[in-house]
Amino acid sequence: MQDFIDEERITSLLQEATEPDPQKIRDILAKSRSKERLEPEETAALLQVEEADLLAEMYQLAGEVKNSVYGKRIVFFAPLYVGNRCINNCIYCGFRRTNEAVQRKTLSLGELETEVRTLINQGQKRLILVFGEHPAYDADFICQCIEKVYSTKDGRGEIRRVNINAAPMEVAEYRQLHETGIGTFQIFQETYDRKTYAAVHPAGDKKSDFQWRLYGLDRAMEAGIDDVGIGALFGLYDWKFEVMGLLYHAIHLEERYGVGPHTISVPRIEPAINTPFASVRENRKYHVSDEEFKRVVAVIRLSVPYTGLILTAREPATVRRELIPLGVTQIDAGSRIGIGGYQKSAGGYLPEKEQFQLGDVRSLDEVIAEICELGYIPSFCTAGYRCGRTGEDFMALARPGLVRKFCMPNAILTFKEYLLDYAAEKTRAAGEEAIKKTLAEMGKDDPLRKKMVDEKLREIEGGKRDVYV
Numbered sequence: 001m002q003d004f005i006d007e008e009r010i011t012s013l014l015q016e017a018t019e020p021d022p023q024k025i026r027d028i029l030a031k032s033r034s035k036e037r038l039e040p041e042e043t044a045a046l047l048q049v050e051e052a053d054l055l056a057e058m059y060q061l062a063g064e065v066k067n068s069v070y071g072k073r074i075v076f077f078a079p080l081y082v083g084n085r086c087i088n089n090c091i092y093c094g095f096r097r098t099n100e101a102v103q104r105k106t107l108s109l110g111e112l113e114t115e116v117r118t119l120i121n122q123g124q125k126r127l128i129l130v131f132g133e134h135p136a137y138d139a140d141f142i143c144q145c146i147e148k149v150y151s152t153k154d155g156r157g158e159i160r161r162v163n164i165n166a167a168p169m170e171v172a173e174y175r176q177l178h179e180t181g182i183g184t185f186q187i188f189q190e191t192y193d194r195k196t197y198a199a200v201h202p203a204g205d206k207k208s209d210f211q212w213r214l215y216g217l218d219r220a221m222e223a224g225i226d227d228v229g230i231g232a233l234f235g236l237y238d239w240k241f242e243v244m245g246l247l248y249h250a251i252h253l254e255e256r257y258g259v260g261p262h263t264i265s266v267p268r269i270e271p272a273i274n275t276p277f278a279s280v281r282e283n284r285k286y287h288v289s290d291e292e293f294k295r296v297v298a299v300i301r302l303s304v305p306y307t308g309l310i311l312t313a314r315e316p317a318t319v320r321r322e323l324i325p326l327g328v329t330q331i332d333a334g335s336r337i338g339i340g341g342y343q344k345s346a347g348g349y350l351p352e353k354e355q356f357q358l359g360d361v362r363s364l365d366e367v368i369a370e371i372c373e374l375g376y377i378p379s380f381c382t383a384g385y386r387c388g389r390t391g392e393d394f395m396a397l398a399r400p401g402l403v404r405k406f407c408m409p410n411a412i413l414t415f416k417e418y419l420l421d422y423a424a425e426k427t428r429a430a431g432e433e434a435i436k437k438t439l440a441e442m443g444k445d446d447p448l449r450k451k452m453v454d455e456k457l458r459e460i461e462g463g464k465r466d467v468y469v
């Protein structure tokens with residue numbers, strides 16, 4: 001079956017685009033500025049830019065495009081690993097079947113509730129539940145986990161959006177998840193290069209079926225899940241090829257369903273216990289340097305202006321600080337990825353329980369304070385999903401950049417809740433200052449909106465929670 005990843009075409013587009021004309025690049029950047037999704041030829045040209053001045057222009061514009069679509073806000077979430085049993089043997093993964101150094105564990109519903117309470121009491125409102133690929137993690141089990149998360153309340157807190165990262169499913173299984181109420185379903189293709197895919201996913205494993213995975217989100221869409229997340233694991237193959245693969249995947253979803261990916265994730269390979277492929281850099285021909293990684297983030301932002309872009313705590317704080325202004329929209333913080341890790345680890349690495357080693361283990365509050373310093377409003381907004389602004393409705397707002405009219409008010413309102421209920425004193429002072437400054441800017445652009453936000457802030461100060469537009 002012919003699929004939408006045409007390797008020859010991608011390779012020839014990249015070859016034809018070498019040494020691009022600066023004027024041509026500036027024309028392409030003008031198209032990004034108008035928030036139009038780029039065509040593959042255009043993305044290939046951006047990927048081939050080497051000139052320092054042009055790269056600087058691209059980085060600058062990537063941040064501006066993000067701010068003009070979503071506003072100056074960064075959404076926070078936390079990953080929650082439910083179980084690390086897996087039937088696959090992906091060579092880069094600490095959870096692979098034959099890795100005897102890993103302790104296998106699946107949270108009971110009671111243990112899951114304890115983890116969720118810990119996260120609620122840190123101020124988290126959005127989770128992504130992560131599962132290995134195993135018959136025990138079927139749709140029934142995942143639905144029970146989702147229900148457990150939504151039904152767990154603690155004090156004034158609760159989790160208001162549950163996203164899922166799990167193995168590709170059949171349409172009927174996705175439908176079950178959809179009915180239970182999930183936000184985004186994420187599947188990362190890992191690599192869009194078939195040869196590499198076959199080399200890192202041993203034949204005979206469920207995961208070795210490239211196309212089953214490639215069309216996994218089509219089946220989710222067919223089941224009614226219209227917020228889907230794509231991603232590639234950077235470091236398996238040529239990063240330029242992978243960015244092209246992500247773009248073709250976005251175009252495929254747009255063409256078939258009228259809705260592009262809600263998010264694109266850009267994980268880089270990190271070390272894992274007893275996993276030489278991931279832990280020894282020399283084993284990987286396609287290691288992506290920090291400078292190359294900046295280009296990955298900026299080119300994706302410029303190519304698919306409407307999409308959310310996720311940069312996780314895999315990356316160290318220094319890298320996150322540098323990359324967030326290039327168009328990132330979502331980050332996790334305070335993350336612990338060992339099974340049961342929020343209870344068991346006060347900040348340490350639990351190698352025998354983790355899929356890979358995190359680069360940024362700072363607390364949520366520390367990262368929140370830094371995001372304010374960088375000039376953004378931290379957001380715990382879950383309103384889009386709960387108001388039905390998903391799929392086509394979301395895209396209709398995101399493509400012309402109207403979604404920021406909702407994102408910024410909701411960022412301020414949910415951040416205010418965080419500041420009142422969970423923030424350390426110093427963070428609260430910095431956060432209140434950031435809100436004041438943002439409201440002053442909003443007042444100049446859109447006084448009516450500012451008035452509405454002021455009124456809702458007073459409701460929150462008066463004790464009301466879960467206030468949104």
Ligand code: SF4
Nearest residue numbers: 086088090093095096
């Ligand atoms: S990457 Fe996923 S499917 Fe592959 S071994 Fe790890 S947990 Fe299993």
